Amino acid sequence: xxxxxxxxxxxxxxxxxxxxxxxxxxxxxxxxxxxxxxxxxxxxxxxxxxxxxxxxxxxxxxxxxxxxxxxxxxxxxxxxxxxxxxxxxxxxxxxxxxxxxxxxxxxxxxxxxxxxxxxxxxxxxxxxxxxxxxxxxxxxxxxxxxxxxxxxxxxxxxxxxxxxxxxxxxxxxxxxxxxxxxxxxxxxxxxxxxxxxxxxxxxxxxxxxxxxxxxxxxxxxxxxxxxxxxxxxxxxxxxxxxxxxxxxxxxxxxxxxxxxxxxxxxxxxxxxxxxxxxxxxxxxxxxxxxxxxxxxxxxxxxxxxxx
Amino acid sequence: xxxxxxxxxxxxxxxxxxxxxxxxxxxxxxxxxxxxxxxxxxxxxxxxxxxxxxxxxxxxxxxxxxxxxxxxxxxxxxxxxxxxxxxxxxxxxxxxxxxxxxxxxxxxxxxxxxxxxxxxxxxxxxxxxxxxxxxxxxxxxxxxxxxxxxxxxxxxxxxxxxxxxxxxxxxxxxxxxxxxxxxxxxxxxxxxxxxxxxxxxxxxxxxxxxxxxxxxxxxxxxxxxxxxxxxxxxxxxxxxxxxxxxxxxxxxxxxxxxxxxxxxxxxxxxxxxxxxxxxxxxxxxxxxxxxxxxxxxxxxxxx
Numbered sequence: 001x002x003x004x005x006x007x008x009x010x011x012x013x014x015x016x017x018x019x020x021x022x023x024x025x026x027x028x029x030x031x032x033x034x035x036x037x038x039x040x041x042x043x044x045x046x047x048x049x050x051x052x053x054x055x056x057x058x059x060x061x062x063x064x065x066x067x068x069x070x071x072x073x074x075x076x077x078x079x080x081x082x083x084x085x086x087x088x089x090x091x092x093x094x095x096x097x098x099x100x101x102x103x104x105x106x107x108x109x110x111x112x113x114x115x116x117x118x119x120x121x122x123x124x125x126x127x128x129x130x131x132x133x134x135x136x137x138x139x140x141x142x143x144x145x146x147x148x149x150x151x152x153x154x155x156x157x158x159x160x161x162x163x164x165x166x167x168x169x170x171x172x173x174x175x176x177x178x179x180x181x182x183x184x185x186x187x188x189x190x191x192x193x194x195x196x197x198x199x200x201x202x203x204x205x206x207x208x209x210x211x212x213x214x215x216x217x218x219x220x221x222x223x224x225x226x227x228x229x230x231x232x233x234x235x236x237x238x239x240x241x242x243x244x245x246x247x248x249x250x251x252x253x254x255x256x257x258x259x260x261x262x263x264x265x266x267x268x269x270x271x272x273x274x275x276x277x278x279x280x281x282x283x284x285x286x287x288x289x290x291x292x293x294x295x296x297x298x299x300x301x302x303x304x305x306x307x
Numbered sequence: 308x309x310x311x312x313x314x315x316x317x318x319x320x321x322x323x324x325x326x327x328x329x330x331x332x333x334x335x336x337x338x339x340x341x342x343x344x345x346x347x348x349x350x351x352x353x354x355x356x357x358x359x360x361x362x363x364x365x366x367x368x369x370x371x372x373x374x375x376x377x378x379x380x381x382x383x384x385x386x387x388x389x390x391x392x393x394x395x396x397x398x399x400x401x402x403x404x405x406x407x408x409x410x411x412x413x414x415x416x417x418x419x420x421x422x423x424x425x426x427x428x429x430x431x432x433x434x435x436x437x438x439x440x441x442x443x444x445x446x447x448x449x450x451x452x453x454x455x456x457x458x459x460x461x462x463x464x465x466x467x468x469x470x471x472x473x474x475x476x477x478x479x480x481x482x483x484x485x486x487x488x489x490x491x492x493x494x495x496x497x498x499x500x501x502x503x504x505x506x507x508x509x510x511x512x513x514x515x516x517x518x519x520x521x522x523x524x525x526x527x528x529x530x531x532x533x534x535x536x537x538x539x540x541x542x543x544x545x546x547x548x549x550x551x552x553x554x555x556x557x558x559x560x561x562x563x564x565x566x567x568x569x570x571x572x573x574x575x576x577x578x579x580x581x582x583x584x585x586x587x588x589x590x591x592x593x594x595x596x597x598x599x600x601x602x603x604x605x606x607x608x609x610x
Contacts, residue, residue: 279567291599298591
């Protein structure tokens with residue numbers, strides 16, 4: 001395969017993290033620009049030794065969009081550079097959502113445009129349902145967690161052949177997620193490697209895996225919340241404009257999922273649409289950043305123009 | 308608003324009515340729907356109406372009446388036409404207009420013509436957007452389509468055309484007096500009447516439909532054995548009575564087998580006239596695709 005360097009090294013790299021206490025948790029975030037507020041919520045969850053996201057995963061979107069919007073990317077509870085849950089029973093999606101909503105409240109914006117990816121798409125949808133006053137619009141990106149259909153994530157990423165906490169294991173995971181492995185940049189791998197090796201992050205692995213909180217709290221609570229969330233969507237409780245952005249070749253979430261989410265929301269909400277990217281796996285905002293950024297900024301413009 | 312002007316071009320002997328405006332160094336060409344002499348309403352450049360003014364703010368824009376539509380004439384042989392006739396005519400008009408950095412948007416049969424142009428002369432355009440196009444999408448063995456079964460007589464009267472436009476819309480707000488005036492005026496044009504006469508028989512329609520299938524087959528083979536030479540997007544209304552989201556998605560997946568730069572968009576509560584029913588959404592995805600492609604560094608243009 002032809003070697004193509006995908007680095008956009010001229011761009012600043014989100015090296016100026018800010019921090020604030022949110023519900024007693026040291027919370028790290030990045031903020032730039034002025035205008036309508038866009039808040040990014042990335043995917044995954046605490047307790048993964050193979051690869052770990054942080055706010056930097058949005059670095060191809062953050063600066064281009066900050067030219068026209070106030071852009072905020074934060075680290076979720078127990079992920080990236082933000083502190084961990086203080087109680088075992090807070091190793092749940094519900095606690096992540098509470099923390100994220102509390103963080104958004106501190107932004108003091110008259111409603112934000114939420115962009116949630118994967119498990120972050122689920123969290124963003126919960127925020128739009130539970131705290132509608134905080135939200136102006138919702139962009140759901142490749143969220144198997146929100147799709148009623150089986151999401152083959154566990155199949156595509158089973159059996160990582162590399163040592164946990166290694167650079168190679170991160171690269172293997174992200175290459176499994178994307179359509180074209182050339183889109184997995186060194187920068188992306190480096191950051192994931194750095195995050196997985198943070199002592200605080202390793203502690204979440206002990207909690208989730210060794211102490212068994214994944215199966216005691218996280219997964220069963222997520223399953224309950226998913227049942228409730230799908231029910232709420234079908235009842236028409238989601239009352240903000242929605243765009244559903246998907247990768248047509250995502251090996252971890254089927255494209256059918258986009259239609260199922262659309263079909264739950266559509267009967268109650270005029271303002272819902274699907275945008276599907278071809279030649280694209282689980283990370284449309286990294287695999288096709290320019291087209292993603294233009295699409296998102298025009299969506300935000302459109303919603304804002306409607307008031 | 309940018310002014311839109313009318314002109315008439317001689318496209319290889321066919322007097323062709325064109326709407327044109329804007330002055331930027333990039334352009335959008337709009338191909339209307341409604342197969343000439345077959346659809347129960349009179350399509351033409353007039354359906355684009357305010358779309359042209361909106362895009363002309365930062366683009367050159369052009370729309371023309373296809374053979375036997377609006378104020379464009381019928382072809383000189385006088386007999387029934389094929390997709391190839393419509394495609395060759397569109398290509399000639401594209402030549403004459405000499406549009407820079409051209410993005411092509413086609414609705415309904417115009418979507419198939421956009422695809423025809425992209426297969427024939429990919430170097431002439433930056434992208435195509437195929438919108439609500441029953442004829443461009445794979446159909447398999449289709450179910451008898453009853454949408455236009457019983458138009459109220461007299462055919463092509465104002466009321467009959469209103470009925471047809473209403474039949475294929477999710478909401479009727481876009482069927483304005485101005486649209487009906489233009490459709491009614493088109494019905495009286497000599498080229499339109501010649502087309503209706505030429506396409507009236509079952510044999511003429513079968514002749515045309517066979518050409519649709521031939522064009523489809525070329526597109527499927529091209530997307531398997533080579534690839535469509537330009538980025539494309541498929542834009543569909545979720546409530547289009549003429550075609551389903553699955554048809555649009557299948558078109559996207561089929562052409563997308565080998566052309567990586569592609570997007571599929573599905574709009575809720577939207578019928579066939581996507582650009583009239585939901586003009587803001589339509590404009591947003593067309594311009595975002597254009598601008599996103601232009602912003603992508605060449606190293607990332609996997610095509």
